[in-house]
Structure formats: C-alpha cells, structure tokens
Amino acid sequence: MDPATRHLVRDARPEETAAVAALLAEAYEAFRPRFPDYAWQAYVGEIADVQSRLADSQLLVAECAGRVAGTVALYPEATRSSLEHWPPGWASIRALAVRAEARGSGVGSALGAECVRRARELGATAIGLHTASFMTAATRIYLRLGFERRPADDIEAGEMFTGTALPAEFSWQAQAYWLDLTKE
Ligand SMILES: CC(C)(COP(=O)(O)OP(=O)(O)OC[C@H]1O[C@@H](n2cnc3c(N)ncnc32)[C@H](O)[C@@H]1OP(=O)(O)O)[C@@H](O)C(=O)NCCC(=O)NCCS
Numbered sequence: 001m002d003p004a005t006r007h008l009v010r011d012a013r014p015e016e017t018a019a020v021a022a023l024l025a026e027a028y029e030a031f032r033p034r035f036p037d038y039a040w041q042a043y044v045g046e047i048a049d050v051q052s053r054l055a056d057s058q059l060l061v062a063e064c065a066g067r068v069a070g071t072v073a074l075y076p077e078a079t080r081s082s083l084e085h086w087p088p089g090w091a092s093i094r095a096l097a098v099r100a101e102a103r104g105s106g107v108g109s110a111l112g113a114e115c116v117r118r119a120r121e122l123g124a125t126a127i128g129l130h131t132a133s134f135m136t137a138a139t140r141i142y143l144r145l146g147f148e149r150r151p152a153d154d155i156e157a158g159e160m161f162t163g164t165a166l167p168a169e170f171s172w173q174a175q176a177y178w179l180d181l182t183k184e
Contacts, residue, residue: 007069007107009114012059020061020071021048027097034134034157036170043161046083047095056080057094060114062107070098072111076122083160084130085153090178091115091124096138103137112141116179125182130155130174147177 012020025048032040046052050059053073057080062070073094078086086092093115098107119127129147131138153176158166160174 007062007064007102007105007110009060009062009110012061012068012071016061016068017050017054017059019068020059021050023068023071023099024048024050024095024097027099031132031134034132034170034172036167039158039162039166039170043157046161050095053094058118060111062098062102062111064102064107068099069102070096070107070111072096072115074115074118076119076124078124078128084128084155086128087126089124090126090128091119091122093127093129096141108137109141109144112145116145116181120181125180127179127181128153129177130160131177132157132172132175134172142177145179147179150176150178152176153178 025044028044028047035043053059057073057075060072060074061068075081075092075094078084078090078092079088081092081094084092093112096108096111116127129142131142154173156165157172157174158164165171
C-alpha cells in the first residue's frame with residue numbers, strides 16, 4: 001500500500017475483468033473526437049477487450065478504498081502484443097487508465113512503475129509502448145519513468161486499430177516509446 005495515496009497495485013482478480021473493461025471504455029471516452037465513428041468503435045472495442053489480452057499479458061489494477069481505480073496490461077513478451085511490432089525479449093505496456101475521480105494522486109505512475117519493476121524482474125531487455133501526443137498525462141508518466149521516444153516504431157492510429165489509415169483530417173500517430181532495461 002502506498003502510504004501517500006493509499007492505493008495498492010496488484011494482479012486483477014478474474015471477477016474484476018468486467019469492471020476493468022468498463023473503466024477502460026470510460027477513461028478513453030475523451031479520445032472519441034480523434035476518430036471517425038467507424039474507427040472509434042474499433043479503437044474503443046479493442047482497448048476495452050480485456051479478455052483478449054488475458055492469455056498473453058498480466059492484468060494489473062490499482063485498488064483505492066476497496067475499489068478498482070486504475071489498470072494497465074503488461075506483456076512479459078512483447079511479441080505477443082498483436083497490434084505492435086517489438087523485438088523478442090522485450091516487454092510491452094498497453095491500456096493504462098485511471099478512473100477520472102482518482103487521477104492526479106500518483107495511481108497512473110504507480111501502475112507504470114510496477115510494470116517496469118515486473119519487466120525487470122522477468123528479465124526483459126526493454127519495454128515498448130505506444131501513446132499519443134495528446135495523451136499528455138500518460139506521456140509525463142512514461143518520461144518520468146525514463147522512457148524515450150522511438151519514432152521508427154510509430155504506427156498511424158487507423159493502421160494500428162482498423163488496418164487502414166484514418167482520413168487525413170483525423171490522422172494521428174501512435175507514438176512509440178521504449179525503456180532500455182539493460183542500463184542501470
Ligand atoms: C494517463 C492516466 C492513466 C494518468 O493517471 P493518474 O493517476 O492521474 O496519473 P498520476 O497521478 O501519476 O499523474 C500523471 C500526470 O497526470 C496529470 N494530472 C495530474 N493531476 C491530474 C488530474 N487531476 N486530472 C488529470 N490529469 C492529471 C499530470 O500531468 C501528471 O503528471 P505530473 O505529476 O508530472 O504533473 C489518466 O490520466 C488516464 O486514465 N487518462 C486517460 C487514458 C489514457 O490516456 N491512457 C494512456 C494511454 S497511453
């Protein structure tokens with residue numbers, strides 16, 4: 001338990017999967033204007049599809065006052081993360097979110113830090129992730145954890161989530177970041 005913010009980061013329990021999916025859909029709702037309708041459904045549907053990631057990733061939650069306040073998925077082997085293209089031996093982070101009323105207390109940072117700790121412990125050589133320039137809170141967390149930009153692995157958002165680039169007026173890059181775990 002983090003004494004400053006009183007939250008506990010732990011593995012999600014099977015019965016929490018539906019609550020995590022709902023939390024993700026709600027937290028990502030702010031990004032709806034970034035997509036035409038057809039692509040929004042594909043995007044939010046994939047983000048909230050917690051079940052599809054369970055076999056290949058660790059589903060983490062942050063619990064505050066007995067309630068799930070945040071979540072993230074850690075792929076110990078990033079090649080299992082189907083929408084991305086990371087080298088073997090890397091881990092990857094996906095679908096980070098914190099309930100709106102719990103934001104600004106370090107919950108997101110704690111979830112990110114736990115992913116880094118676990119990836120190191122599992123012997124991953126690096127961690128990859130994708131975010132976006134307008135996901136400013138998340139980007140601050142990743143930079144503070146030591147992640148660096150890796151533009152060669154950027155993926156156009158429509159390509160990533162629908163297989164076809166978004167119309168020009170919507171188009172944005174899923175920006176790649178990585179953390180080298182071979183350095184101290
Ligand atoms: C990104 C997110 C998980 C951060 O969660 P959080 O618990 O607020 O994170 P932290 O408390 O560790 O704060 C991280 C940053 O959030 C921002 N922040 C702080 N207070 C905030 C508040 N009340 N509301 C929103 N953002 C806030 C700050 O930029 C902060 O960085 P700083 O400490 O360097 O100033 C959360 O904003 C979220 O769910 N966003 C929507 C989904 C999303 O963007 N996911 C990431 C996709 S890559």
